[in-house]
Amino acid sequence: xxxxxxxxxxxxxxxxxxxxxxxxxxxxxxxxxxxxxxxxxxxxxxxxxxxxxxxxxxxxxxxxxxxxxxxxxxxxxxxxxxxxxxxxxxxxxxxxxxxxxxxxxxxxxxxxxxxxxxxxxxxxxxxxxxxxxxxxxxxxxxxxxxxxx
Numbered sequence: 609x610x611x612x613x614x615x616x617x618x619x620x621x622x623x624x625x626x627x628x629x630x631x632x633x634x635x636x637x638x639x640x641x642x643x644x645x646x647x648x649x650x651x652x653x654x655x656x657x658x659x660x661x662x663x664x665x666x667x668x669x670x671x672x673x674x675x676x677x678x679x680x681x682x683x684x685x686x687x688x689x690x691x692x693x694x695x696x697x698x699x700x701x702x703x704x705x706x707x708x709x710x711x712x713x714x715x716x717x718x719x720x721x722x723x724x725x726x727x728x729x730x731x732x733x734x735x736x737x738x739x740x741x742x743x744x745x746x747x748x749x750x751x752x753x754x755x756x757x
Contacts, residue, residue, distance in 0.1 A: 656722075659719065659722060660722045660757075663715060663716075663719050663722055664722075664754040664755075664757065666712075666715065667712055667715070667716075667750075667754060668751055668754055668755065670708050670711075670712050671747050671750065671751050672751075673708065674705050674708055674709075674738070674747070675744070675747060677701045677704060677705055678701075678705065678738075678739070678744070680701070681697075681698050681701050681702070705738065709735050709738070713735065716728075716731065724753075724757070726753070727750060727753050727754070727757075730746050730749050730750045730753065731746075731750055733746040734746035734747045734749075734750055
């Protein structure tokens with residue numbers, strides 16, 4: 609049984625076409641996977657940086673507000689010389705600063721992975737000692753760390 613050379617040619621040519629299609633499909637899939645992987649990684653980095661910028665700018669804004677509030681209260685006369693309205697203002701200011709710390713702490717807890725360890729150390733110092741001179745310095749350090757990062 610000898611086979612027809614035309615059939616052998618078509619069969620081998622068909623096998624070559626199938627093999628070529630499989631190879632080109634595999635290469636195309638690999639290139640597509642590689643491109644999508646790079647795009648995914650870049651998008652993930654962009655999302656991470658956007659979250660970081662959003663959190664940091666919020667914290668910097670709140671720190672500035674708290675520092676301004678504290679400075680305004682520090683310039684008031686001693687407690688004995690202050691009228692009732694000023695005492696109320698002072699209490700409200702301190703309450704607002706405490707609430708701001710609570711809100712900022714919750715935001716930090718929700719985005720803990722965005723913070724460096726030294727930022728967290730300074731944050732705890734500033735939160736616990738805010739009304740002390742060292743706490744105010746810590747807030748400045750935190751603000752500068754966030755801006756630099």
